[in-house]
Amino acid sequence: MRKTIHWRFTLILLIVGFMTAVQYNTLKVPEIRDTRDIWAIRKELSSEKQSHSELLSEIRELDKTIHTYESLNNENAGQALSTTVDKLNRQAGRMDTIGPGIIVEVRPSAESVAFGIPITGISPDLLTRFVNELNRFKGIVLEIDGKRYTTLSSIRDINGVTAVNGINIATPPFTMKIISPTLSDSEKLYNFLSASTIQDDFYLDNFTLDIGKPIQELKISGWTEKFKNEFLKEIPKGE
Template identity: 75%
Template sequence: MGKTIHWKFTVILLIVGFMVAVQFNSMQKPEERDTRDIWAIRHELSTEKQYHSELLTEIRELDQTISTYKSLNETNAGKALSETVDNLYKQAGMTTISGPGIVLNVRPSAESVAFGVPITGISPDLLTRFVNELNRFKGISLEIDGKRFTTLSSIRDINGVTSVNGLHISTPPFTIKIITPTMEDSEKLYNFLSASTIRDDFYLDNLLLVIGKPEATIEIRGYKERFENQFLKEIPKGE
């Protein structure tokens, strides 16, 4: 009889100890809660809806291209294919383009010049933050110090000098050109950059970001480097 009671008492203690351990672990590692307010969630939802809209636009454009190919004969199909290739070159930044936009000037701050602070180039981190700010706007074309910046471009530190596409960025002053789809977009970009804290980041690095007024026509040169084709192969004629 005593052994039975002792055994039951041991089981009860094990169960109670297990429950206490689970409760203690849950208190030490509480579930993370989403503490964002309603406006932060609405902003994220708006961003996702914008991405969804852009994807639908791209799908419609591809469907239209396929329909065009199907409706053309062999003679016109070659012309349509050539036009498609030209459009892809434009999207990849291989061609020189012009349109409405703004020109930015990066130059040493007046204080750094007055106090004789050595003028250094823009840092890769600062330039990357600046490009990320611009990526809030879709459909823009960018040229940094005469170097076309595309989705395949990279910003790196090479031997202590900031480089884009493997080419060194000049020591300030230098210019940054931005082309937008419409003049209205240029106005929005101008207002956004004028109110952005990115200008303070430039100032902390003894640099000034001077934002020019929107212009009706700005020219940006095409990407000079050739793209390397690693996967696609041309099919010999007759196959």
């Protein structure tokens, strides 16, 4: 009888001890702390606020478009639709763009030429970093070696050669055109690129960036590739 009581008592103590240990570990394990400094947090907050502002701007534009369609009659609906299509084509980069901008030329560095270092093409990583630097500025239009760069574009390595939109980029020297919304924006972009460390990245790959001063009128041709429609279907007339 005593042995049975002892076993029961021991089992109860084991259960109580196990539950106490689990509770103790739960309370003692610290939560993962955010070790970033205040400037990193402020930078991320600023980025989130900018994204929020851009989303609000897009919502306002869409609300304006909806209001325009609701206020039009059948006769003017066609013209409004045509205007919307032109706007979307412009945003997608399918139309020629003329505006203030700068021309950036990628050249082999003077040292590589003097020492006879073989000139190779620009790497996809370096070109992508340059594009990411440009994306700090909103509303820009970019052309890389005569190839229109849009949100649908890609920078890839194809058989050892860097390609934009599936078309090979020339071995330097080649030019890149950048159009900004205003001449003032082009001047800001010029100053930013002139002081940016991206030039050091190019120099490490034996290239230099020749950044031209802003000009009032620069032309970039539209994207000539066709869009692949995978989801939209045309409704037959009369429906």
